[in-house]
Structure formats: C-alpha cells, structure tokens
Amino acid sequence: MERLRNPESGCPWDVQQTFATIAPYTIEEAYEVADAIERDDMAALKDELGDLQFQVVFHARMAQESGDFTLADVIEGVADKMVRRHPHVFGDGDAGPGWEAMKAAERARKGDESALDGVAKALPALLRAEKLQKRAARTGFDWPDAAGPKAKIAEELAELESAKNEVERIEEMGDFLFAAVNLARHLGIDPEAALRAANGKFERRFRSMEDRAGASFSALSLDEMEYLWEQAKAAER
Structure with a gap:
C-alpha cells in the first residue's frame, strides 16, 4: 500500500484517493463478505475477506x-478493546458488567453526550433504525411490548393514506417503515435479515415466472403474470 500511494512511483488512482472516496468501497466490500457468507461460498468468502482487509x-x-x-495502532486498539470487554476470559475470571454496559462506559469516556451518539450514519437505513431504537430503549424510552408498535404501524399507515402531497407522503412512509422496524425488534426479528430474505424470495419467484413464460413474459397480461406467480409459489411448497 505504501508503494501504491507513493506520489512519484505509485498508482495515480491510489495516490489521489481520500478517506471519503474510499469509504464507499469499504462498505461495498463488507456487503460482499456478507453475500459470500449467505451463499455459503467459502472460496468467495476468502477472496472477499482479503478485499475487506485491503480496505483497512x-x-x-x-x-x-x-x-x-498506523495499522499497528488499529490492531493494538481493537485487541485492547477485546481484552477490556472480556475480563472473564483475559482477567481474573469475573465476567464483570455486560457487553453493552461496557460499551456505554466507553462512549462516556469518549465524551458522547447522547445515548444515540456513535450510531453510524452510513449504516443501511433499516439497520440504523434498529440500532437507534435499541439505544433509546436502554434509557427506558420504549414500548413495553409489541402492541405499541403494532398500533403505531396502523397509525402511520392512516397518516400515509391521508398525506396531501409528495413531501408528506415521503415523511409518512419513513415513519411507517420506522414503526415496522420497531415491531420487528419487539418480535426478536432482525429487520435487515428479514428484508434480505424477502428480496431473495421475490427474486427466485420472479425468475421462475420468466423461465416459465420465456421471451414472451413482458407481453403477458397482469392476470397471466399473477397465474405464473402462484405457480412459482406453489413450486416452493
């Protein structure tokens, strides 16, 4: 990396990069790692972990x-953090405070003023919503059970339907999705994983429809497409 970044003999593209320009690649590589894991492709995982490590x-x-x-500082810092958060493994055997309590103490040492400080803005929106809600819940700001978010979903849906313009519709749709994440959290469901699974299911069924219809797929009526959709669903049972 030092040679690639050498202003005189390095790669012109690498030399001109900054933290901001590289950040999207870092996020992309992390997702490719997750994709390899989801596909249970160990050869791809090996490659993608290398790409992610290169980003670091x-x-x-x-x-x-x-x-x-330096890179040594990064590695030393995370090693120290793991030792600090696992006193029952690296210390005197006392488990000490929970993981979240120790993370909260670390945030306090950093001077974070809000319980929401440190939730990365670059996270996928569903994942960030869940993390924000979890942070708020630790302060006591949370529904006691799933009935609260269920009612909130109905409320937000009604507000979405009564929105008068695009600006209001966008705002109310955001509130509706945020409430849906809250319900998933109360049901113990990972909303990001649930939506990924739904995406995968839709993709499988849609591709099955295309395979059944062949080149004439886009010329089918909506009723004919719906029939193929039901066939694709039935084939998965």
Missing part, C-alpha cells in the same frame, strides 16, 4: 501519511 490497510496507510495513526 488502505485507510490505515492514509492515516499514517497524515500522522494520525
């Missing part, structure tokens, strides 16, 4: 150039 090296090299930290 890239960021650390840029930080070293600016005099902020």
